[in-house]
Amino acid sequence: MQNRSNGDEKHSGNGEGTTGGPARPNTIRVAVLDSHDLIREGLAALFAGTEDLECVGAWSDPQVALRQIENLQPDVLLVDVHLPEQAAFETLRLLPSISPQTRAIVTVDCREEQCVILNPHWNSASHQPLRVVSQAFSEPDDCLQIALKMGAHGVVRKQSSFRYLVQAIRSVHAGQHWMELPTATRLAQQYLITLRPGEAPAKSGVESLTLRERQVVTLIAQGRSNKEIAHELHLGYSTVKNYVSSILEKLALGDRTQIALYAIDQNVIEA
Structure with a gap:
């Protein structure tokens, strides 16, 4: 897929910018904000081969992305939760004002059972200390919960298959929220405890x-x-x-x- 410049961004040769070619009818227009070149370029190529999906932009710089999203108005935006300087959450905060129709899906790295905050006994040689993203909530959450509170309409683990991601995109575009079953179960349990605090073990x-x-x-x-x-x-x-x-x-x-x-x-x- 050939990339071309748009607005004040020049083509960098690393899979960033808006994508070329005429818009396809009856497609879901997807944009990607991720700090990894391979993920941006790989997703753009995979979307190009999916009949009802079209990648309209892919960026690593959140400021550039927000400027172009305002013009492009994509249907779905994929946001890497680990963008530098907590930019993913700022992007989620600003998105409704610059592109109200765009629904956001956040991509996260670790699996539910491997989150060291949710499961302190889990141990991995690749574990890095958690960076807390926001103090805007009365109770601390993992990055997934914070993303949902900031307005994300879905969350997808990067370990998921492309088929799973496509299902998430289609569902979120159709107005639904998307998350894996263990996450939904945990959030439901937390909500029920707030309704029945006396029953908490x-x-x-x-x-x-x-x-x-x-x-x-x-x-x-x-x-x-x-x-x-x-x-x-x-x-x-x-x-x-x-x-x-x-x-x-x-x-x-x-x-x-x-x-x-x-x-x-x-x-x-x-x-």
Whole structure:
């Protein structure tokens, strides 16, 4: 597929920009915002071979993408959740104002069972510490939940097949929301607990910690000070102190050193 420049963006030879060729009738117009050249170029090629899908643009730069999306008005936008500088969530926030008809699907890397925030006992040599994306919510979430709260209409794991992605695109374009069954089940369970808080089972140990407390434990085990944790998580210094106090109480520990040792022993973080 030949790429050509549009507006103030010049063709870079790396699969970015708007795509050439006349528009096909009765197609879903898809755009891709992803930091990886291979994914952008690969998806554009796959869409070209799918009868009812057309790739109208593919970018790695969110600012360039937003300018061109305003003109292109695609039906569906695929957004990589791990764009630099938390740009995926800013894109989701701005999208309704610049292209109201565009519905967004967020692509994420890890599987549900491999999320170290949702499953602190899961361990992988490739695990990297979680970067918290926003403090705009009363309860901390994984990146998938944040994306949904920011307006995404669907979420797809990058480990999924192209056929699965096409199903997601068609469903979201038809006005539905799309997510895998384990994610939908987890969100439903969390919602039901808010309706029936008295039925929530008692938890202990790591399971008693909130997602934010697990994040604080992870950073403590990395040797971060309260000031550094506050900066990393976009929290106030006193808020971090309150989290540390809560962690000590829930885990029946005496100090930060014990928190760090506990985190390593319980695989809250990678040892």
